[in-house]
Amino acid sequence: MENLCLVGLVSLNDPPKRFVAHSVTKVRRAGIKVIMVTGDQPVTAAAIAKKVNIITPNDPNVIVNVDLIENGMSKEEAFDRCTAVVIHGDDLAI
Numbered sequence: 001m002e003n004l005c006l007v008g009l010v011s012l013n014d015p016p017k018r019f020v021a022h023s024v025t026k027v028r029r030a031g032i033k034v035i036m037v038t039g040d041q042p043v044t045a046a047a048i049a050k051k052v053n054i055i056t057p058n059d060p061n062v063i064v065n066v067d068l069i070e071n072g073m074s075k076e077e078a079f080d081r082c083t084a085v086v087i088h089g090d091d092l093a094i
Contacts, residue, residue: 059084
């Protein structure tokens with residue numbers, strides 16, 4: 001790998017639909033629990049969930065899957081202690 005030249009860089013932004021955040025807020029006020037299923041990586045999923053009010057500023061304890069390992073917290077502890085948990089699909093029980 002020698003004499004290579006960076007020709008360009010591409011980025012993609014696929015923003016949520018216009019009224020998703022408002023709809024999520026209304027649904028939550030009605031007492032409905034909102035769950036997002038996505039093929040994105042946990043950190044990306046958490047960022048999107050914040051954009052659409054699934055994870056709100058009122059959720060002080062948000063655990064992204066990577067943090068479960070770093071903090072040594074079990075999944076059971078995370079569900080008990082946290083207001084929002086992001087889990088990678090590989091970690092879901094079948």
